[in-house]
Amino acid sequence: MEYDLTHQIVDEAGDPAKDEKGNAAALKTVLSRALLADTAENAKSKFERFELYLKLKLSELKVDLTNEEAKLIKEAASVYPTLVYGQLVHWIEGKFKKD
Secondary structure, three states, rough: OOOOOOOOOEEEOOOEOOOOOEEOOHHHHHHHHHOOOOOOOOOHHHHHHHHHHHHHHHOOOEOOOOOHHEEEEEEEHHHHHHHHHHHHHHHHOOOOOOO
């Protein structure tokens, strides 16, 4: 399935979430950080996360993800607080409101 990488994660007020530099947090960066977080239990899982990270890094505005890749992102996103995790799951499942 094709996913829009321009989707914006928001804060509790509905404003664009900010990164550590005060800029709007780019979805690719949020996803990449989740995938690269050192929480994977085994080498196979770490390598799968790394491969998916590379796929996202090389993508521009859209990315085509398999069901397994989407599941891996959901699992990796659990490193984030509830507000961000929920938005990432909604993005993967196509449940967010499109403007």
